[in-house]
Amino acid sequence: MSVNSTILSLPEEELVHPGNRACAGCGLSILYRIGLKALGRNTILVVPPSCLTVLQGLYPIAATQLPCLNVTFASTGAAATGVIGALKALGKTDITVAAWAGDGGTADIGIQSLSGACERGENFIFICYDNEAYMNTGVQRSGTTPQGVITTTTPIRGKLQPKKDVPAIMAAHNLNYVATGTAAYPLDFYDKIMKAKTITGPKYFHLQTPCPAGWGFDPRYSVKIGRLAVESGLFDLYEIEHGEFRLTGASLKLLGKKRQPVAAYFESQSRFRALTEEMIADIQKQVDEKWAGYEQKMAKKMKE
Amino acid sequence: MSDATFACKKSHSEPGPGDAGKTGSWRVLRPIINVNLCIPAKTNKMACFNCWLYCPDGVVTRTIPPTINYEYCKGCEICAEECPVAAIQMVEETKLIKKEK
Amino acid sequence: MHIIESGNVAAASGVKLARAQVIAAYPITPQTPLTEKLSEFVDAGEMQAEYIPVESEHSALAVCIAASSTGARAFTATSANGLLYMVEQVHWAAGARLPIVMCVVNRGIGAPWTVWNDHQDSISQRDAGWIQLYACDHQQIIDTVIQAFLLAETVSIPVMVCYDGYLLSHTYMPFDVPDPDKVDEFLPAFKPAYALDPKQPANLNTVTLPDIRPDVRGNLAPGYMEIRHNLHVDLRRAIDKVAEIDARFQKIFNRGGHPFIEPYCCEDADFIAVCLGSLSYQLRDVVDELREEGLKAGVAGLRLYRPFPEQAMVELLAKAKGVVVFEKALSYGNQGALFTDIKAALYPGPARPFVKNFILGLGGREIKTADLLKTFREACTQGPASIDTPQWIGLKL
Numbered sequence: 001m002s003v004n005s006t007i008l009s010l011p012e013e014e015l016v017h018p019g020n021r022a023c024a025g026c027g028l029s030i031l032y033r034i035g036l037k038a039l040g041r042n043t044i045l046v047v048p049p050s051c052l053t054v055l056q057g058l059y060p061i062a063a064t065q066l067p068c069l070n071v072t073f074a075s076t077g078a079a080a081t082g083v084i085g086a087l088k089a090l091g092k093t094d095i096t097v098a099a100w101a102g103d104g105g106t107a108d109i110g111i112q113s114l115s116g117a118c119e120r121g122e123n124f125i126f127i128c129y130d131n132e133a134y135m136n137t138g139v140q141r142s143g144t145t146p147q148g149v150i151t152t153t154t155p156i157r158g159k160l161q162p163k164k165d166v167p168a169i170m171a172a173h174n175l176n177y178v179a180t181g182t183a184a185y186p187l188d189f190y191d192k193i194m195k196a197k198t199i200t201g202p203k204y205f206h207l208q209t210p211c212p213a214g215w216g217f218d219p220r221y222s223v224k225i226g227r228l229a230v231e232s233g234l235f236d237l238y239e240i241e242h243g244e245f246r247l248t249g250a251s252l253k254l255l256g257k258k259r260q261p262v263a264a265y266f267e268s269q270s271r272f273r274a275l276t277e278e279m280i281a282d283i284q285k286q287v288d289e290k291w292a293g294y295e296q297k298m299a300k301k302m303k304e
Numbered sequence: 305m306s307d308a309t310f311a312c313k314k315s316h317s318e319p320g321p322g323d324a325g326k327t328g329s330w331r332v333l334r335p336i337i338n339v340n341l342c343i344p345a346k347t348n349k350m351a352c353f354n355c356w357l358y359c360p361d362g363v364v365t366r367t368i369p370p371t372i373n374y375e376y377c378k379g380c381e382i383c384a385e386e387c388p389v390a391a392i393q394m395v396e397e398t399k400l401i402k403k404e405k
Numbered sequence: 406m407h408i409i410e411s412g413n414v415a416a417a418s419g420v421k422l423a424r425a426q427v428i429a430a431y432p433i434t435p436q437t438p439l440t441e442k443l444s445e446f447v448d449a450g451e452m453q454a455e456y457i458p459v460e461s462e463h464s465a466l467a468v469c470i471a472a473s474s475t476g477a478r479a480f481t482a483t484s485a486n487g488l489l490y491m492v493e494q495v496h497w498a499a500g501a502r503l504p505i506v507m508c509v510v511n512r513g514i515g516a517p518w519t520v521w522n523d524h525q526d527s528i529s530q531r532d533a534g535w536i537q538l539y540a541c542d543h544q545q546i547i548d549t550v551i552q553a554f555l556l557a558e559t560v561s562i563p564v565m566v567c568y569d570g571y572l573l574s575h576t577y578m579p580f581d582v583p584d585p586d587k588v589d590e591f592l593p594a595f596k597p598a599y600a601l602d603p604k605q606p607a608n609l610n611t612v613t614l615p616d617i618r619p620d621v622r623g624n625l626a627p628g629y630m631e632i633r634h635n636l637h638v639d640l641r642r643a644i645d646k647v648a649e650i651d652a653r654f655q656k657i658f659n660r661g662g663h664p665f666i667e668p669y670c671c672e673d674a675d676f677i678a679v680c681l682g683s684l685s686y687q688l689r690d691v692v693d694e695l696r697e698e699g700l701k702a703g704v705a706g707l708r709l710y711r712p713f714p715e716q717a718m719v720e721l722l723a724k725a726k727g728v729v730v731f732e733k734a735l736s737y738g739n740q741g742a743l744f745t746d747i748k749a750a751l752y753p754g755p756a757r758p759f760v761k762n763f764i765l766g767l768g769g770r771e772i773k774t775a776d777l778l779k780t781f782r783e784a785c786t787q788g789p790a791s792i793d794t795p796q797w798i799g800l801k802l
Contacts, residue, residue: 007353007366014362018376019322022360024330025380029360042603046471053612057323060618060626062608065319067601069474070610071467072493078464082427082471082479083601085455089426089477095603113467116460186357220381223358308598310560310639314502315632316599317608320621 003191010190011037020063022055025219027183027210027226028129029055032100034186035127036066038193043096044069044083048076048110050102051136052129074109076101077117080124096197097124104134107143107166118173118202125196125203128166131211139214147283148275151214158274170204171240177201179239179248182208184226188237188249195239208235216270225268232260233287236294247294254291255298262287321376327361331379333394335372341391345369355383355392406582412573415543415580416482416508416566417442419550421452422588425480425506426595429457429468433487434520435570436510440482462487466494466507473503474609476600478554481505484570485512485526492530499534499636501610504557504564504595506550507535511682511733512570513768521769522570524681528710528734528742530565534636536643537711539681540568541667543578545708548660551583555592556650560643562636567710569683571769583658591657640712647709665714666721667706670696674703676785677722679747680731681707684772688731691777700785707743715750722747723756729784731777732795733766740795759789765798772799 015036022029028051036043045068047053053070057063071079080099087095101110106128114126133151134140141151143164150158171178177199181189189207196203210226212219229235230250237251247255262284266272275283339345343352348368356366363373364383372383384392410418416439420428428447430440446452455472459465462483469479483491488509498505509527513519527537538553540546546568553564568574599607617628627635644665651664669689671677676695678688685706695702705721722728732741739745744762751757761784766772776798 007357008350010357012366016362017319017321017323018361018363018373019324019327020361021324024360024378025382026360030358030382033360033362034357041606044475044601044603056608057317057611058618059315059611059613059628060317060620061323062317062319062606062611063321063323064608065606067603067606068608069471069601070608071471072463072497074463075467075470075494078429078459078461078467079471081457081459081464082429082468082473083475085427085429085457085468086472086475086477086479086600089453089455089472090475112460113464116464119460120457218381220385222360222380223382223386310562310642314561314599315500315610315613317611318621319606319608 003194005187005190005194007187010034013037015041015065017063017065020055020057022051023213023219025212025222026051026055027131027222028052030183030186030222031129031181031189031207031209034190035193036064038190039066039096039098041066042094043098046071046076046080046083046097046099048073048101048105049136050105051131052100052102054136073105075113076105076110077113077115077126080126081117081120081122084122084124099124099126101126101128102136103128103130103132103144104142107164115173118170118175118204121201123200123202125193125205127205127207129207129209131209131214133214135211135214148279149271150274151271156274167204167206173202174243175202175204176242177203177239179204180206180208180235180237182226182230182235182237183210184223184230185237185249192239192248214271217268221268225265228260228265228268230254232262232265233291234262234265255295259291326375327378328375331377331397333379333381334374334397334400335377335379335381335383335392336395337370337372338391338393339369341389342369343389352388354386354388358382358386407579408582409577409579410543411438411575411577412543412546412568413439413510413575414442415547416550416568417446418582419547420480421446422583422585423551423554423592424478425454426477427455427457427468427472427479429459429465429479429481431459431462431465431483431487433462433484435512435574436482436484436487436508438574439508439510462491463494466491466498466505469505470494470498470501470503473505474501474601476595476597478595479505480507482508482510484510485514488526488530489514495530495533495535498563500632502561502636504554504561506553506557506564506566508550509565509567510570510574511567519768522572523733523767523769524567525734525767527565527567531711531742534562534640535711536562536564536640537709538564538566539708539710540566540573541683541686541706543573543580544660546573547580547582548654548658551588551592552650552654556643556646558595559646559650560639562639562643567682572683587657591654644709644712644714663708665709665717667708668721669704671703671705671721673701675701675726676703676729676781677725678702678704678729678731678781679707679743680704681710681733681743684731684733684766687772687774688777690774691781694778695782698782700782702781702785710743713746713750718747718750719754719756722751722758723754725758727785727788728758728760729781730760730762732762732764735764735795740793744795761790762795763798764795770799
């Protein structure tokens with residue numbers, strides 16, 4: 001089932017209260033706000049320590065209007081499992097269980113319990129909002145920090161290792177649904193959550209989440225930079241539904257079109273200042289190869 | 305056997321606005337909508353609302369014309385940046401506050 | 406109904422009778438037969454519960470924490486390094502005031518690796534804010550597991566039921582399996598004060614500032630320090646609840662009567678041995694022999710270790726000349742934790758029997774009754790110790 005929502009078709013009701021502690025221009029705030037609209041009120045949230053813990057409100061006031069269980073950093077997948085198990089035991093089977101974790105809580109410390117929950121086939125939605133470093137603790141490198149990025153723990157040469165491909169790891173668990181999203185295309189994300197709600201088993205979302213403070217850009221460009229990541233072909237919007245990969249939204253429209261140079265994306269943020277021209281050329285080559293692969297796949301499909 | 309005096313001693317937060325206070329005070333620049341340019345205001349049609357869609361804090365309304373809750377607007381400027389007709393102007397708070405006083 | 410089974414099966418039978426709704430566990434020796442049995446109960450449809458085979462102990466308790474927060478009766482079990490791997494969650498469950506029951510099948514902790522019994526695992530968690538109960542035989546295991554759920558749910562504090570690995574977990578003994586209807590009468594269904602519910606949204610265990618703050622209605626809410634203070638106060642108040650629940654259990658099942666400390670020949674004893682777990686039953690033979698020799702000896706098996714029942718302990722030891730504390734655990738660099746606790750309990754009162762400390766059985770080192778007899782006899786006849794450091798039994802240096 002596919003939905004094609006518009007700005008006007010999104011629910012009016014806001015499920016996140018204003019006056020919260022998220023930074024001005026926070027990419028996560030956009031995704032969280034839209035994501036909760038899609039999830040709806042009949043949802044229980046599970047959240048490990050992350051920027052979202054702060055956004056959600058400090059005790060005893062909550063910015064989120066949905067029930068939420070704050071859990072330890074490594075335990076998100078297992079905690080979601082516990083909520084699902086209890087709901088099953090209590091005969092409440094219509095409630096959506098959704099976990100929201102950062103990249104650290106997903107790709108690093110949280111990957112064991114996430115992998116366990118997915119292997120067990122737990123019926124829940126796991127949303128990783130990837131701001132590509134440990135932002136809540138002050139921009140330390142994570143497993144999903146891209147190569148060359150300056151963080152407070154890769155302060156001079158930038159991160160030496162490439163980004164961990166978490167959606168591919170999750171797809172290897174043979175999930176019924178894996179999808180990407182970004183704060184720059186909220187409607188694409190909204191539609192994917194609506195679709196995920198109709199699919200049983202574990203659903204994994206990987207969201208690129210521009211972070212003004214951590215990435216080094218003016219808050220007003222949070223959406224622009226997210227868009228540039230897609231338009232340059234660095235970050236792709238796609239879904240893998242029952243094993244079938246397909247590009248979606250703006251990335252799908254990019255097939256056969258000219259992409260923005262990756263250099264434009266790197267120039268827009270101070271975290272890439274350690275990248276050399278050779279490195280950028282190398283990344284451009286990798287992106288071109290990736291997209292050549294997409295084009296080939298598409299051409300093959302058209303033939304079929 | 306159940307004893308209510310032992311229960312309800314958990315960390316239990318309830319939903320409400322303004323956990324961080326009136327975040328409008330964070331603002332340096334105030335977004336002001338020019339209704340002569342704003343698409344829904346000008347055409348009197350439910351259209352566009354990019355400002356509503358992208359506002360991280362949900363302080364813009366999807367109404368004709370759109371309004372901004374200045375009590376909580378953090379002044380990130382995304383609405384101004386994403387407005388397709390440049391109908392949102394960012395004005396220095398200090399100037400406005402002086403005028404308002 | 407009396408059956409002859411292992412201690413692990415006794416525990417599993419207790420969990421089944423208690424109608425736990427969510428069970429999560431990760432295998433670790435010597436706990437495994439307990440969780441195998443539970444998975445069998447669930448698989449065979451003898452038990453209506455969600456059995457969740459998690460990928461780690463950290464996740465096992467995470468599942469219980471979340472399930473309990475959602476309103477289900479939750480159970481897990483572990484041993485040794487499994488308990489240590491979930492330590493973060495152990496503290497979390499107590500701070501979140503969740504009535505989870507966990508069996509700790511006591512085993513020594515690495516390094517070096519050992520799979521055999523001592524008490525270092527559960528003793529290392531004495532400050533976590535959990536109630537700790539120790540069982541001395543198979544009957545106590547099944548009875549304590551059932552009581553633990555009622556206790557936990559009454560005081561909103563998680564409970565550890567600890568019993569000796571192999572010595573109890575893998576040995577076969579006859580015990581009575583209580584009648585299910587009577588258990589239902591003893592233990593009503595779990596009704597939490599709040600459970601996660603979209604109709605009543607709340608955000609649990611969020612970040613808490615150092616000072617108190619007003620809630621959404623403008624009333625000041627208890628802060629981190631108040632929440633933690635409440636946990637401590639409620640743990641102290643739980644001592645009375647342990648006694649009440651034991652009395653209720655006794656009335657329905659005709660067993661029990663010693664909720665804090667199980668004494669043997671202590672009424673007129675000049676010298677009392679104190680210890681945790683099955684060792685207290687082994688020491689009964691020693692007491693019998695010393696009594697034959699003319700020494701007025703007794704032994705007290707501690708059933709409730711946290712909260713520490715000082716008053717019951719002081720009353721028991723008040724008339725004794727000497728107290729000998731045998732421990733299968735140690736606060737490294739200091740002394741046995743129970744030894745410290747007993748001395749602290751006696752300190753404010755007028756009664757000051759001498760108190761001696763012996764460390765034994767670490768990593769499953771055999772505890773010979775002859776060694777216990779010799780040590781206890783000498784400790785009594787030699788009188789007060791000149792040094793406060795623990796002596797080791799069975800050490801082969």
